[in-house]
Amino acid sequence: MGDRWQVTVDRGVCIGSGMCAAAAPDGFRLDTARQSHPVAPETDADERILAAAEGCPVEAITLTLAGSGEAVFPPEE
Numbered sequence: 593m594g595d596r597w598q599v600t601v602d603r604g605v606c607i608g609s610g611m612c613a614a615a616a617p618d619g620f621r622l623d624t625a626r627q628s629h630p631v632a633p634e635t636d637a638d639e640r641i642l643a644a645a646e647g648c649p650v651e652a653i654t655l656t657l658a659g660s661g662e663a664v665f666p667p668e669e
Contacts (some may be wrong), residue, residue: 595637596658599630605652612644612653620644634658 599619601612608626612619619641620628635641645653645665655664 595664596634597637597641597664598634598656598658598661599641600633600654600656601628601630602652602654603627603629605650607650607652609649611647611649615644615647616640628652637664 601620606628608622608628610622610626610628612628613622616638619631619635619638621631622628642655642665645655651666654666656662657664
């Protein structure tokens, strides 16, 4: 069994670029206010979800390991 991730979007930081929804359409949606939110707050580890987080122009997306809370993205310094 692979890793599970908690996916969060800081809606105070999100600018609604839609890049996450384009990179991972099964992982993110934009609401009517053009704010991103994860389709599911917990998901299997997925390269598209990671690419969406890495590609967010304002780094509004955080990925952590479900259960432990260990940072996946952004990585801890």
